[in-house]
Amino acid sequence: MSALLMDVQLRPVTFFKGYSDLMSKMFSMSGDSINVVRGLILLTDHSQVIPLQSGLRAAVEFQGGLGIDISGGMEFSLWYRESKTSVNNRGALVVVGNVTVDADFLSVGLEVSFDMEAALDFSTTVQFSNYPFLVCMQMDKTTFPFRESVSKMEKLASGEPFTWQRSREQLVPGSEFPLHQENSNMCKKVFDSSW
Secondary structure, three states: OOOEEOOEEOOOOOOOOHHHHHHHHHHHOOOOOEEEEEEEEEEEEEEEEEEOOOOOEEEEEEEEEEEEEEEEEEEEEOOOOEEEEEEEEEEEEEEEEEEEEEOOOEEEEEEEEEEEEEEEEEEEEEEOOOOOOEEEEEEEEOOEEEEEEEEEEEEEOOOOOEEEEEEEEEEEOOEEEOOOHHHHHHHHHHOOOOO
16 A cells, blocks of 8 residues: 655555465454554744844744654454454644744743644444444544643843743544444444444
């Protein structure tokens, strides 16, 4: 399998070669996740000096990064006649920006930052004890935090610096995405005790 991420070709990943390799991997799977893609991406790194109308200069810097982790796992049970697969997508985003204005007598700065971590999981359960097979697909977004902070700094050449900081964190609630109605009916049959 080969994929594109933000118009960049990722190196190809080979999951199996041929039917016998697939079957040997299926029977030897422990259910542990296998990392497929893991990496850090620099989204922006910008620095600029802006001359102000008063003659002072404002230095502006922005940096942003993204971390991703895509993994998958599979469990296969002949005893229960069931297989479960999962694809776990995790990501974290961080953006930091600051503006500073320096003069001989005064220094003023403002920094803004936010970060978040999110996860999207896709799982499939197949029961093959009866025919037709029962297939249930589920897609969930877990609850994740979103944090933001603002810092302000002022300093006179002759005095102590004044710093003001405010931050907040909120939880974005998780949810399960509804797929088509036929899938929901199938999931009710697969998980009849929990629905």
